[in-house]
Amino acid sequence: xxxxxxxxxxxxxxxxxxxxxxxxxxxxxxxxxxxxxxxxxxxxxxxxxxxxxxxxxxxxxxxxxxxxxxxxxxxxxxxxxxxxxxxxxxxxxxxxxxxxxxxxxxxxxxxxxxxxxxxxxxxxxxxxxxxxxxxxxxxxxxxxxxxxxxxxxxxxxxxxxxxxxxxxxxxxxxxxxxxxxxxxxxxxxxxxxxxxxxxxxxxxxxxxxxxxxxxxxxxxxxxxxxxxxxxxxxxxxxxxxxxxxxxxxxxxxxxxxxxxxxxxxxxxxxxxxxxxxxxxxxxxxxxxxxxxxxxxxxxxxxxxxxxxxxxxx
Amino acid sequence: xxxxxxxxxxxxxxxxxxxxxxxxxxxxxxxxxxxxxxxxxxxxxxxxxxxxxxxxxxxxxxxxxxxxxxxxxxxxxxxxxxxxxxxxxxxxxxxxxxxxxxxxxxxxxxxxxxxxxxxxxxxxxxxxxxxxxxxxxxxxxxxxxxxxxxxxxxxxxxxxxxxxxxxxxxxxxxxxxxxxxxxxxxxxxxxxxxxxxxxxxxxxxxxxxxxxxxxxxxxxxxxxxxxxxxxxxxxxxxxxxxxxxxxxxxxxxxxxxxxxxxxxxxxxxxxxxxxxxxxxxxxxxxxxxxxxxxxxxxxxxxxxxxxxxxxxxxxxxxxxxxxxxxxxxxxxxxxxxxxxxxxxxxxxxxxxxxxxxxxxxxxxxxxxxxxxxxxxxxxxxxxxxxxxxxxxxxxxxxxxxxxxxxxxxxxxxxxxxxxxxxxxxxxxxxxxxxxxxxxxxxxxxxxxxxxxxxxxxxxxxxxxxxxxxxxxxxxxxxxxxxxxxxxxxxxxxxxxxxxxxxxxxxxxxxxxxxxxxxxxxxxxxxxxxxxxxxxxxxxxxxxxxxxxxxxx
Numbered sequence: 016x017x018x019x020x021x022x023x024x025x026x027x028x029x030x031x032x033x034x035x036x037x038x039x040x041x042x043x044x045x046x047x048x049x050x051x052x053x054x055x056x057x058x059x060x061x062x063x064x065x066x067x068x069x070x071x072x073x074x075x076x077x078x079x080x081x082x083x084x085x086x087x088x089x090x091x092x093x094x095x096x097x098x099x100x101x102x103x104x105x106x107x108x109x110x111x112x113x114x115x116x117x118x119x120x121x122x123x124x125x126x127x128x129x130x131x132x133x134x135x136x137x138x139x140x141x142x143x144x145x146x147x148x149x150x151x152x153x154x155x156x157x158x159x160x161x162x163x164x165x166x167x168x169x170x171x172x173x174x175x176x177x178x179x180x181x182x183x184x185x186x187x188x189x190x191x192x193x194x195x196x197x198x199x200x201x202x203x204x205x206x207x208x209x210x211x212x213x214x215x216x217x218x219x220x221x222x223x224x225x226x227x228x229x230x231x232x233x234x235x236x237x238x239x240x241x242x243x244x245x246x247x248x249x250x251x252x253x254x255x256x257x258x259x260x261x262x263x264x265x266x267x268x269x270x271x272x273x274x275x276x277x278x279x280x281x282x283x284x285x286x287x288x289x290x291x292x293x294x295x296x297x298x299x300x301x302x303x304x305x306x307x308x309x310x311x312x313x314x315x316x317x318x319x320x321x322x323x324x325x326x327x328x
Numbered sequence: 329x330x331x332x333x334x335x336x337x338x339x340x341x342x343x344x345x346x347x348x349x350x351x352x353x354x355x356x357x358x359x360x361x362x363x364x365x366x367x368x369x370x371x372x373x374x375x376x377x378x379x380x381x382x383x384x385x386x387x388x389x390x391x392x393x394x395x396x397x398x399x400x401x402x403x404x405x406x407x408x409x410x411x412x413x414x415x416x417x418x419x420x421x422x423x424x425x426x427x428x429x430x431x432x433x434x435x436x437x438x439x440x441x442x443x444x445x446x447x448x449x450x451x452x453x454x455x456x457x458x459x460x461x462x463x464x465x466x467x468x469x470x471x472x473x474x475x476x477x478x479x480x481x482x483x484x485x486x487x488x489x490x491x492x493x494x495x496x497x498x499x500x501x502x503x504x505x506x507x508x509x510x511x512x513x514x515x516x517x518x519x520x521x522x523x524x525x526x527x528x529x530x531x532x533x534x535x536x537x538x539x540x541x542x543x544x545x546x547x548x549x550x551x552x553x554x555x556x557x558x559x560x561x562x563x564x565x566x567x568x569x570x571x572x573x574x575x576x577x578x579x580x581x582x583x584x585x586x587x588x589x590x591x592x593x594x595x596x597x598x599x600x601x602x603x604x605x606x607x608x609x610x611x612x613x614x615x616x617x618x619x620x621x622x623x624x625x626x627x628x629x630x631x632x633x634x635x636x637x638x639x640x641x642x643x644x645x646x647x648x649x650x651x652x653x654x655x656x657x658x659x660x661x662x663x664x665x666x667x668x669x670x671x672x673x674x675x676x677x678x679x680x681x682x683x684x685x686x687x688x689x690x691x692x693x694x695x696x697x698x699x700x701x702x703x704x705x706x707x708x709x710x711x712x713x714x715x716x717x718x719x720x721x722x723x724x725x726x727x728x729x730x731x732x733x734x735x736x737x738x739x740x741x742x743x744x745x746x747x748x749x750x751x752x753x754x755x756x757x758x759x760x761x762x763x764x765x766x767x768x769x770x771x772x773x774x775x776x777x778x779x780x781x782x783x784x785x786x787x788x789x790x791x792x793x794x795x796x797x798x799x800x801x802x803x804x805x806x807x808x809x810x811x812x813x814x815x816x817x818x819x820x821x822x823x824x825x826x827x828x829x830x831x832x833x834x835x836x837x838x839x840x841x842x843x844x845x846x847x848x849x850x851x852x853x854x855x856x857x858x859x860x861x862x863x864x865x866x867x868x869x870x871x872x873x874x875x876x877x878x879x880x
């Protein structure tokens with residue numbers, strides 16, 4: 016046993032010495048991640064303390080899982096989990112479908128100039144700040160001169176103006192739709208790139224066999240980018256508890272829709288900083304979120320492996 | 329060690345304070361003392377005066393003291409946290425909202441033994457000694473308030489020197505009152521009746537739909553939604569509680585009959601179309617923007633909160649669309665709302681001298697000198713003959729040019745003492761010669777001259793001087809407004825989590841209740857939820873806090 020350890024140690028040193036350049040290249044990243052991603056993990060200890068600022072670590076009072084107990088018995092917690100998951104699933108489904116569909120259709124476009132322009136225009140919203148996007152949305156949907164209400168009213172589709180921003184039933188869909196509008200173009204880039212790696216001979220063969228346009232899309236393009244789709248699905252699944260923060264915070268902070276707009280991130284912020292002595296509780300809630308994300312990510316990764324797709328890790 | 333040092337310093341100090349005026353008299357124009365530079369951190373945003381500011385230079389000549397300001401940039405908790413953890417304090421700290429952190433971090437020197445040796449400071453703070461002490465846990469004086477010490481002459485003229493009332497009220501457009509033959513409604517029913525009639529006669533203003541009554545409800549500004557009931561039964565602006573005047577008992581009121589009565593009225597008005605549903609989803613910018621269009625007839629708010637919208641109306645010359653306050657009650661007559669005399673300082677709202685201060689007596693001496701009336705005049709009015717003039721009656725006056733200079737923030741940074749003086753204890757109210765202190769623009773003569781033509785015709789219809797006169801005045805009840813007590817409570821006070829909980833509950837439910845089809849059911853559900861919160865503990869705690877701060 017002992018000798019094996021020595022050999023392994025030697026092996027590692029040997030590997031490092033033979034790959035000096037590579038090791039050196041990776042060093043900055045190693046340092047970066049250590050400082051900014053691993054060292055802050057230390058702060059998670061707060062979740063198990065009755066944390067008070069201005070006190071040294073040894074002076075903190077340890078309380079075990081009390082904050083987690085409080086979290087799981089908090090009725091608000093289940094409400095924000097429901098909101099988070101609902102909005103997340105809406106975002107995931109619609110974001111995925113729209114980006115893939117958009118990439119497929121864009122790929123079928125013949126006119127090169129038109130295709131380029133469409134693509135550029137479609138990913139422009141991605142670069143807009145969330146504040147501006149939310150300003151646009153609330154102006155479009157306003158009752159007082161908002162374009163959507165005016166259009167619906169003038170085309171006779173509705174009789175009374177709709178209070179979009181104040182109706183709890185609409186909120187998730189407004190967020191979902193806005194997300195699609197903002198990120199569809201950008202997210203489709205990666206699929207378009209994947210499409211270009213498909214062998215053109217396959218299309219020719221299919222065309223010769225009498226396969227139509229939709230048939231080719233379905234039977235060649237989609238299977239061709241399947242592994243990309245799966246990888247992205249795994250990555251996105253890990254973010255399932257990240258339903259967003261800014262949009263819900265900006266658009267949903269009025270009392271009428273607060274019950275459906277608060278996500279777990281807003282909950283962490285409000286309890287952690289908005290309330291007195293909430294740091295520890297906020298940390299506990301944030302930690303719960305991270306743990307769930309890691310579990311889901313691992314799970315999806317396993318599933319992907321089982322169905323014979325490429326795995327992320 | 330510190331004690332012995334103190335023993336040494338104190339007698340020395342006494343000698344210095346006695347000798348100093350003599351020395352100054354002998355050596356005019358030359359620095360009274362060796363130059364010294366104090367660093368000062370302000371836990372809030374701001375801009376330091378220019379280095380060659382002419383007033384600051386004079387102050388340097390007079391005192392030998394230079395203040396190097398560092399204002400807060402970025403997140404306060406973070407900045408203050410680092411400062412406390414490292415123990416690297418500047419000489420003087422403007423504690424602002426971070427007072428609790430600094431106090432717990434033991435950042436300040438106790439000033440109890442020093443204060444009585446400085447005549448101006450002592451005169452300034454002695455009446456409020458109790459409040460200064462109550463801020464800290466060990467009952468010592470650490471923070472000197474910089475706002476709220478108002479000097480009055482009690483010659484029957486003091487009220488004319490009040491600045492414009494900018495507190496809570498039902499604010500209504502002047503044109504609505506003028507249209508109704510200059511009426512002056514004093515009950516909630518009359519008020520909404522007037523709005524209904526005016527709305528029927530003016531469905532649009534400048535081509536856009538009229539918004540008869542706005543209720544702003546976003547985040548912490550939701551006081552516009554919630555705070556009216558306390559006034560409708562005649563109370564002052566305590567915030568989230570009502571204090572019974574005779575017993576000083578405290579009561580949470582968002583679930584009481586008077587709150588229910590108010591929201592029920594709003595619910596009726598909503599059904600009549602006087603309140604637009606969108607009012608609850610407008611963010612603060614949108615709220616200001618509809619006000620600036622001049623089509624909002626009235627709202628319950630505090631003037632400073634909608635001032636930016638009103639300023640647009642003023643800039644466009646729509647003076648008839650600007651607002652006056654109404655002190656509505658359920659059954660009349662009008663109440664004072666927050667127009668009270670001599671509120672005094674709150675305690676904990678100011679600056680402290682840090683434990684690292686290089687020369688404590690010198691810093692205090694500087695503050696003491698700033699409180700001299702002549703120095704205050706220099707700081708806030710400027711230099712006689714240059715920035716203001718004195719008329720035949722000894723009144724301080726300004727030419728339109730001089731006034732325009734002072735209205736320009738850039739000019740002030742280079743030429744006025746405000747940015748320095750605002751950070752230290754100051755004289756508010758009036759100087760002993762009767763002129764106004766601190767706010768030259770509120771000098772009555774100047775105010776009258778600068779009134780708009782519309783206002784000059786409008787106010788006399790009521791026999792009034794300014795919009796303040798729409799509200800009666802109340803004597804100061806002897807304790808600070810409860811909301812301000814809240815803001816100085818330490819973070820781990822028992823009342824805080826309860827307060828957070830009911831605030832959340834109110835913000836969540838009230839808009840829906842006002843818009844509900846069936847008010848009574850909605851109200852019952854809300855009231856039932858309310859009972860699940862232990863608000864009695866909060867009431868008791870606030871009662872204690874009031875007793876701590878009570879000055880009779």
